[in-house]
Amino acid sequence: MGDAALIQALQRIVGEQHVLHAPADLAAYAVDATPLLRSLPTVVVFPGSRDEVKAILELASEKRIPVIPRGAASNLSGGTIAIEGGIMLNMNRMNRIIEVDAANLTATVQPGVTTAQLAREVEARGLFYPPDPGSQVISTIGGNVAENAGGLRGLKYGVTRDYVMGLEAVLPNGAILRTGGKNAKDVAGYDLTRLLVGSEGTLAVITEITVKLLPKPETKRAALAIFDRLEDAGRAVARIIENKIIPCTLEIMDKGTIKAVEEFAHVGLPTDAAAVLFIEQDGPRAVVDADIELAGRLCREEGARDVKVAATVEEGTKLAEARRFALPALARLRPTCVLEDATVPRSHLAEMIRFIEATAKKYNLLICTFGHAGDGNLHPTCPCDERDHEELERVEKAFAEIFDKAVSLGGTITGEHGVGIAKQDYLEWKIGEAGVAVSKGIKAVFDPLGILNPGKVLPKATRKRLVVRQG
Amino acid sequence: MGDAALIQALQRIVGEQHVLHAPADLAAYAVDATPLLRSLPTVVVFPGSRDEVKAILELASEKRIPVIPRGAASNLSGGTIAIEGGIMLNMNRMNRIIEVDAANLTATVQPGVTTAQLAREVEARGLFYPPDPGSQVISTIGGNVAENAGGLRGLKYGVTRDYVMGLEAVLPNGAILRTGGKNAKDVAGYDLTRLLVGSEGTLAVITEITVKLLPKPETKRAALAIFDRLEDAGRAVARIIENKIIPCTLEIMDKGTIKAVEEFAHVGLPTDAAAVLFIEQDGPRAVVDADIELAGRLCREEGARDVKVAATVEEGTKLAEARRFALPALARLRPTCVLEDATVPRSHLAEMIRFIEATAKKYNLLICTFGHAGDGNLHPTCPCDERDHEELERVEKAFAEIFDKAVSLGGTITGEHGVGIAKQDYLEWKIGEAGVAVSKGIKAVFDPLGILNPGKVLPKATRKRLVVRQG
Numbered sequence: 001m002g003d004a005a006l007i008q009a010l011q012r013i014v015g016e017q018h019v020l021h022a023p024a025d026l027a028a029y030a031v032d033a034t035p036l037l038r039s040l041p042t043v044v045v046f047p048g049s050r051d052e053v054k055a056i057l058e059l060a061s062e063k064r065i066p067v068i069p070r071g072a073a074s075n076l077s078g079g080t081i082a083i084e085g086g087i088m089l090n091m092n093r094m095n096r097i098i099e100v101d102a103a104n105l106t107a108t109v110q111p112g113v114t115t116a117q118l119a120r121e122v123e124a125r126g127l128f129y130p131p132d133p134g135s136q137v138i139s140t141i142g143g144n145v146a147e148n149a150g151g152l153r154g155l156k157y158g159v160t161r162d163y164v165m166g167l168e169a170v171l172p173n174g175a176i177l178r179t180g181g182k183n184a185k186d187v188a189g190y191d192l193t194r195l196l197v198g199s200e201g202t203l204a205v206i207t208e209i210t211v212k213l214l215p216k217p218e219t220k221r222a223a224l225a226i227f228d229r230l231e232d233a234g235r236a237v238a239r240i241i242e243n244k245i246i247p248c249t250l251e252i253m254d255k256g257t258i259k260a261v262e263e264f265a266h267v268g269l270p271t272d273a274a275a276v277l278f279i280e281q282d283g284p285r286a287v288v289d290a291d292i293e294l295a296g297r298l299c300r301e302e303g304a305r306d307v308k309v310a311a312t313v314e315e316g317t318k319l320a321e322a323r324r325f326a327l328p329a330l331a332r333l334r335p336t337c338v339l340e341d342a343t344v345p346r347s348h349l350a351e352m353i354r355f356i357e358a359t360a361k362k363y364n365l366l367i368c369t370f371g372h373a374g375d376g377n378l379h380p381t382c383p384c385d386e387r388d389h390e391e392l393e394r395v396e397k398a399f400a401e402i403f404d405k406a407v408s409l410g411g412t413i414t415g416e417h418g419v420g421i422a423k424q425d426y427l428e429w430k431i432g433e434a435g436v437a438v439s440k441g442i443k444a445v446f447d448p449l450g451i452l453n454p455g456k457v458l459p460k461a462t463r464k465r466l467v468v469r470q471g
Numbered sequence: 472m473g474d475a476a477l478i479q480a481l482q483r484i485v486g487e488q489h490v491l492h493a494p495a496d497l498a499a500y501a502v503d504a505t506p507l508l509r510s511l512p513t514v515v516v517f518p519g520s521r522d523e524v525k526a527i528l529e530l531a532s533e534k535r536i537p538v539i540p541r542g543a544a545s546n547l548s549g550g551t552i553a554i555e556g557g558i559m560l561n562m563n564r565m566n567r568i569i570e571v572d573a574a575n576l577t578a579t580v581q582p583g584v585t586t587a588q589l590a591r592e593v594e595a596r597g598l599f600y601p602p603d604p605g606s607q608v609i610s611t612i613g614g615n616v617a618e619n620a621g622g623l624r625g626l627k628y629g630v631t632r633d634y635v636m637g638l639e640a641v642l643p644n645g646a647i648l649r650t651g652g653k654n655a656k657d658v659a660g661y662d663l664t665r666l667l668v669g670s671e672g673t674l675a676v677i678t679e680i681t682v683k684l685l686p687k688p689e690t691k692r693a694a695l696a697i698f699d700r701l702e703d704a705g706r707a708v709a710r711i712i713e714n715k716i717i718p719c720t721l722e723i724m725d726k727g728t729i730k731a732v733e734e735f736a737h738v739g740l741p742t743d744a745a746a747v748l749f750i751e752q753d754g755p756r757a758v759v760d761a762d763i764e765l766a767g768r769l770c771r772e773e774g775a776r777d778v779k780v781a782a783t784v785e786e787g788t789k790l791a792e793a794r795r796f797a798l799p800a801l802a803r804l805r806p807t808c809v810l811e812d813a814t815v816p817r818s819h820l821a822e823m824i825r826f827i828e829a830t831a832k833k834y835n836l837l838i839c840t841f842g843h844a845g846d847g848n849l850h851p852t853c854p855c856d857e858r859d860h861e862e863l864e865r866v867e868k869a870f871a872e873i874f875d876k877a878v879s880l881g882g883t884i885t886g887e888h889g890v891g892i893a894k895q896d897y898l899e900w901k902i903g904e905a906g907v908a909v910s911k912g913i914k915a916v917f918d919p920l921g922i923l924n925p926g927k928v929l930p931k932a933t934r935k936r937l938v939v940r941q942g
Contacts, residue, residue: 103709103818126715150656159656161665162633175905182816184846185621185630185886187669188894188901189928190910194632194665198658215715238574244597244686286757345653347574375655415656423659430659434646438916439661445912457660 001063003042010045010087013055018093020044029088032073032080033135034422035336036386041068041082046093050170050207053089057205057451058174060087066454067172069201071111071143074135076339077420079147079200083455089205091142097121098208104182106165108210111142115149118211128216130157133416134327142206148198150416152323155374156248156282157214159416161197168208169196172447182210195442200418201453203446220248220282221292222316223309225299226273230254232303233275234350237373239298240279241346245291249280250374251323254353257330257368257381264329267322273305277373278323280316326370327381333366334383340399342406343415346376355405356380363394377415400463403429420456425463472534474513481516481558484526489564491515500559503544503551504606505893506807507857512539512553517564521641521678524560528676528922529645531558537925538643540672542582542614545606547810548891550618550671554926560676562613568592569679575653577636579681582613586620589682599687601628604887605798613677619669621887623794626845627719627753628685630887632668639679640667643918653681666913671889672924674917691719691753692763693787694780696770697744701725703774704746705821708844710769711750712817716762720751721845722794725824728801728839728852735800738793744776748844749794751787797841798852804837805854811870813877814886817847826876827851834865848886871934874900891927896934 001009003021011019020026021043030040042065047053060067066086073080082088095112100122107122107129115129115136122129132151133139139149145167150159166180180186180193196204227233233252240247253261253276262269269276277299281291296307310316331337344352353369356378360367371378380402384391403413403426413419413426428436440458443450472480474492482490491497492514501511513536518524531538537557544551553559566583571593578593578600586600586607593600603622604610610620616638621630637651651657651664667675698704704723711718724732724747733740740747748770752762767778781787802808815823824840827849831838842849851873855862874884874897884890884897899907911929914921 101816101818102713104816105712106816148658148662150658154656158633161662162629171905171909175908176903177905177909178903179906181881181883183814183848183881183883183886184817185625185814185843185848186883187619187621187885187887187889188883189890189898189906190674190913191619191632191662191665191669192902192906192909194662195913198662203661215717241576242573246686284755284758284761287755290755343654343656345572345575345577346655347572372656377654377656410652410654412652412654412657412659414658415654416658418658419660427660431663432647432649434642434648435650435660435663437646438642438648438663441916442661442666442913445909445916 001065006065007043009059010043010056014045014047014052018046018048032075032078034076034078035338037078037081037421039081039083040085041088042085044088044090046090048093050168053170053205053207054174054176056087056089057170057172060451061172061449064449064451066451068453069146069205071140072135072138074139075143075147075418075420077414077418077422079418079420079456081421083421091140094207100125101182102127105213106182106210107213108208109141110208111140111206113141115139115141115144122213123216126216127213129163129211129213131160131163141209145197145206145209146199146201147418150377152249152251152372154372154377155250156246161194163211164193164197164209165212166210167193167196167206169204169206171204172449172452177204180210200420200457202443202457203452217282218284219288220280220313220316221288221310222278222280222319223292223296223307224319225277225279225296225304226270226306227275227304228273229303230274230353231350233277236277236299236302236304237346237349239302240295243294243298245295247279247291247295247374248282249278251278251371252373253323253326253370254368256366257326257370260329260333260368261322261325264332265325269322278319280320330368330381330383334385336384336386338382338384338395340380340402341414341417342380342402342411343377344406344409344411346374348409348411349373349376352378352406352409356402359398359401363398365394365398367398376411424457424459425461427459472536477536478514480530481514481527485516485518485523489517489519503546503549505547505549506809508549508552508892510552510554511556512559513556515559515561517561519564521639524641524676524678525645525647527558527560528641528643531922532643532920535920535922537922539924540617540676542611543606543609545610546614546618546889546891548885548889548893550889550891550927552892554892562611565678571596572653573598576684577653577681578684579679580612581679582611582677584612586610586612586615593684594687597687598684600634600682600684602631602634612680616668616677616680617670617672618889621848623720623722623843625843625848626721627717632665634682635664635668635680636683637681638664638667638677640675640677642675643920643923648675651681671891671928673914673928674923688753689755690759691751691784691787692759692781693749693751693790694763694767694778695790696748696750696767696775696778697741698746698774699744699776700774701745701824702821704748707748707770707773707775708817708820710773711766714765714769716766718750718762718766718845719753720749722749722842723844724794724797724841725839727837728797728841731800731804731839732793732796735803736796740793749790751791801839801852801854805856807855807857809853809855809866811851811873812885812888813851813873813882814848815877815880815882817845819880819882820844820847823849823877823880827873830869830872834869836865836869838869847882895928895930896932898930
């Protein structure tokens with residue numbers, strides 16, 4: 001099928017005004033939030049309903065044309081790059097909150113609803129949707145489900161997967177699949193709901209999502225602890241958990257990140273500190289106050305130079321800003337910013353950060369680390385310049401060593417950013433040969449023609465591990 | 472391969488003392504906790520290690536012999552019946568708690584560890600493993616994972632799936648699959664962990680399990696509310712949730728169940744009541760006291776005749792006994808006891824119980840209902856006599872109508888008991904044609920020879936729905 005015929009066929013399905021194919025438009029859809037990756041789709045289409053999605057997939061199956069489902073494209077693993085061209089299936093028109101069901105504590109939404117929009121809508125009714133990925137202002141629930149998005153509240157509240165109760169999805173052959181529903185318990189067959197969560201648009205196109213809600217916590221409170229030694233911060237994290245406190249947020253920033261944030265935002269962080277912990281607890285007031293008080297005391301016992309406890313929710317929000325500035329502050333240092341996602345069991349936190357520092361030094365790079373200390377989900381971030389190929393090679397080598405170390409500590413190659421293109425060559429390090437084999441089999445069951453987001457997640461080849469260790 | 476040769480080959484793998492084949496032994500393994508089902512395995516084998524499991528599966532694959540993995544066989548859906556004969560793979564020798572990791576809040580166990588054993592072991596360290604299926608004293612963690620077992624704490628704490636972080640499993644071809652680990656966040660590829668959870672031993676044999684733990688709640692407290700009208704109890708459940716209370720346990724018993732329990736155990740329940748709610752909350756003392764006080768007040772506002780609040784944890788345990796007696800009390804009424812598992816969104820609780828009552832009347836049966844009101848997971852239970860074929864036919868017809876009603880209310884055919892043999896003909900009602908098709912595809916990916924727990928979960932044929940409604 002020629003491009004012109006494809007464009008016409010798509011226009012007949014969704015209407016002329018919902019198809020883009022001018023070169024300038026295609027260029028805008030050649031990238032996502034991942035640096036270094038770029039590839040033009042053949043056409044961009046905006047379906048308005050499940051039945052339009054079905055018609056597009058049936059056409060694509062018949063003509064063997066790749067389809068790349070896309071929300072806000074805020075993913076960081078190249079998950080929405082049209083590496084083989086094809087139809088960019090932009091889900092943003094399907095952005096209705098269909099229902100907030102307070103009696104069953106669920107919300108049902110179309111995939112194009114933004115995370116922030118859902119959060120606001122349910123909060124207005126005294127309810128709470130916990131997953132809060134960094135990109136929540138623009139990211140869509142459909143994208144969150146496809147990527148199994150995490151966020152700052154993962155330690156206490158879990159990730160997107162833990163809130164998805166039911167899905168409607170269209171298979172590449174046009175069949176409609178409905179999984180789960182509003183039932184707190186449901187063991188009718190294999191868990192197809194969670195199989196689709198985190199499948200990065202490679203198995204089906206999600207057209208409706210039912211999520212679980214919680215009652216909104218009564219209040220929250222925050223503290224910031226400043227450390228002169230990284231190990232002290234690592235030990236403070238361990239002591240907090242040992243003392244049965246599960247904060248809703250427990251974030252760490254290392255020396256390099258602190259310096260970048262302070263130079264960018266002047267929030268009053270001491271640039272000579274080795275690490276800061278941002279601690280937030282939510283829940284009933286008495287519990288929140290007791291937890292924050294104890295967490296602060298434990299930080300001091302482990303050597304914190306200073307612990308600032310917010311007196312009010314607003315003051316806590318100000319403390320949180322320092323952490324939120326980490327990525328923009330680092331991104332402005334150099335033309336390119338490689339944000340990574342190595343994750344380890346939390347007991348290995350300090351060891352992993354130390355290894356990242358040593359690796360950066362070895363390859364003569366600046367790698368700053370911040371992330372979700374409570375769940376061991378670290379974001380080593382390397383400001384660099386993609387035009388400098390020699391530097392990029394060092395970046396790649398350094399991160400290969402970092403992933404290898406994470407896996408050898410019982411960690412994973414990606415905690416919340418997904419595999420996409422960026423990590424597919426590392427996937428076998430984590431899930432092994434048998435894991436790759438069954439995953440390829442599952443892909444073939446859902447998408448036998450391989451038209452759905454081709455070239456993502458599943459490895460074509462696997463990298464040699466740099467260091468061979470017992471897995 | 473003849474039976475004698477098979478027995479010898481198995482004896483070479485696990486040692487002679489770990490193979491049973493005498494007729495009396497086989498008879499003991501012909502049943503599980505499901506009534507009406509019975510089929511003899513060819514041989515029963517007790518592997519002691521993952522490598523023995525691997526060798527058994529390789530042998531079974533080579534000789535095309537069915538393998539039925541089994542824990543305590545306390546499942547209620549025929550999931551461990553050897554309907555085609557073959558090797559009953561009893562996992563109970565692999566019963567080591569390998570590690571309780573307080574720093575990462577995880578425990579790693581072999582599949583034969585009982586639920587109660589794990590719960591005790593972690594409680595001794597101030598930790599908490601929430602899933603509490605009714606059979607927890609005998610049920611194994613491996614069985615819980617295979618069935619995605621629920622329990623009384625599902626409303627607040629979720630089910631087994633929500634606690635499984637990592638698995639080691641042997642595929643039918645002998646390959647070792649490792650999924651997940653100790654990472655709170657992990658999006659490396661498709662969610663194979665949750666695909667195995669609830670797969671009822673049809674995809675792989677689980678040989679090691681890493682579960683998530685929580686800090687042990689500070690205290691707990693219980694109340695029992697007695698209602699003269701079923702609808703009042705249903706409304707009280709809704710009001711409790713609307714008032715942002717998520718009790719750790721919120722159970723209901725209907726009139727028939729109350730009567731049976733009181734006649735059996737003389738715990739002081741009023742036999743003229745229409746329903747009782749058992750409410751338990753755990754957490755920090757101040758929160759627990761406030762929640763139980765408010766829940767009790769809401770029950771009174773909705774018409775509860777009486778609300779007994781336990782003054783101590785021990786008194787609460789006594790109140791809980793009434794609920795725990797439900798099944799034994801009903802089981803003694805007649806020779807056979809069919810315990811079912813229809814589940815609806817909680818807002819349809821009272822409607823569903825009324826429908827069950829009407830259906831029992833229509834078919835001239837006694838069906839008593841108790842279950843997990845907070846999560847809509849009901850256990851309509853029918854004391855009957857399996858020797859009376861005419862009665863059994865009425866039982867089957869009544870339950871077919873009950874499942875149909877549950878599905879048409881947005882519920883499911885099984886909340887926590889699994890599909891097994893008992894529900895496979897109903898599966899398509901819930902997951903649809905597309906769901907059955909991809910599930911069969913997934914089964915073929917893991918088990919292309921169909922040797923693992925054959926004849927379970929996936930339907931051979933689908934029942935006609937009695938009443939056609941919009942799904």
